[in-house]
Amino acid sequence: MTTRHFLTLLDLTPDELKALIRRAVELKRIRNSGEIYEPLKNQVLAMIFEKSSTRTRVSFEAGMAQFGGHALFLSSRDTQLGRGEPVEDSAKVISSMCDAVMIRTFSHESVETFAANSSVPVINALTDDYHPCQLLADMQTYYEHRGDIQGKTVTWVGDGNNMCHSYINAARQFDFHLNIACPEGFDPNAELVAANQDRISIYRTPEEAIKGSHLVVTDVWASMGQEEEQKEREKAFAGYQVTSALMDTADKEALFMHCLPAHRGEEVSAELMDNDPRSVVFDEAENRLHAQKALLELLMVGSQ
Incomplete structure (x- = not known):
């Protein structure tokens, strides 16, 4: 199955987007009712941050925990990306170890390059050009x-x-x-x-x-x-x-x-x-959690 990415809203069809919104509402109900739903057990989301964040980090990290998976926080200060390693190399390595990658950065081109070299879904969590999440x-x-x-x-x-x-x-x-x-x-x-x-x-x-x-x-x-x-x-x-x-x-x-x-x-x-x-x-703001959980489910469960 072809790996799907979410770099802009145009990466999903209108019907897929509408279904995702309805699913987000349902996932919100599931979470608020206390029901345990863990479709991403033992899966890892790598979260690359070159821009600071509150809602993006908390929502993705909490979402992965609620789905039974793990979120791995990577800042440019702590990785080789911040020391000039080519994006292509980082993409190949990180995607070989993780099940999806979320990137919050400056250059939209960097996210596109990462996705082109990634074997797992890549999510744009904000660039200077777009903020689809x-x-x-x-x-x-x-x-x-x-x-x-x-x-x-x-x-x-x-x-x-x-x-x-x-x-x-x-x-x-x-x-x-x-x-x-x-x-x-x-x-x-x-x-x-x-x-x-x-x-x-x-x-x-x-x-x-x-x-x-x-x-x-x-x-x-x-x-x-x-x-x-x-x-x-x-x-x-x-x-x-x-x-x-x-x-x-x-x-x-x-x-x-x-x-x-x-x-x-x-x-x-x-x-x-x-x-x-x-x-x-x-x-x-709260719906960042629920909408992104629907997105993670679509990209990670749907691609298995």
Whole structure:
């Protein structure tokens, strides 16, 4: 059987993604009921981290433990990857000893190279270009609260970053329209936009983009590796804060999401984050666990 990887949402079909979301909901029920389900007993997930993490590490490590397997934490500080060993060599060695590999790093090309040389499934747990695992959690969260997202309007507010790119892929795979509100100079990848232009509208103010939307999503203005641009970005994104008042212009059933960590008072108001029932950010965060367990099951059990 061909080894399957999950580097972007496009690596699964729309039907597979929808089934995965439904399975994530079921796995959540199984875990919360106290039922023991261990399909990955004696299997090992290698977790390679070149970027720091809270939700990604905890969710994958807890997920493997709950599935009866083991998660092996590897940082670039502690492995030969951090000392210049070719990605190809590391991929061949690590995949010969482990049953799957999860990578959180800067270069998307590095993940692609690793996958091309791996004999086991490789999961992209975030690169500078894409963050598909977060989108699985987001789509699960919307499904649990509002049902099918097909045909709805989603608004992304902020930088055209890796999350924005994954929302563009999600619009294609889950069949919704995506409004993107970003300042000039911070647009998402032009080729990706062009390839999905029938599903995307770009606006220069969040007020225009959010009107009537069913889901509103934002992220920090300066992602990991862009900290030195913080002050410049604060100026560029002035006026792009998502607030409860702004949410009032969305659909009456609209939800607010944020992949976290959040900077209250910058991209989102504290009121919306903490005191507004439309904010489902902590459900969304927990669902990283359940959605990724569904992904691990699909890639690791399905490939046996």
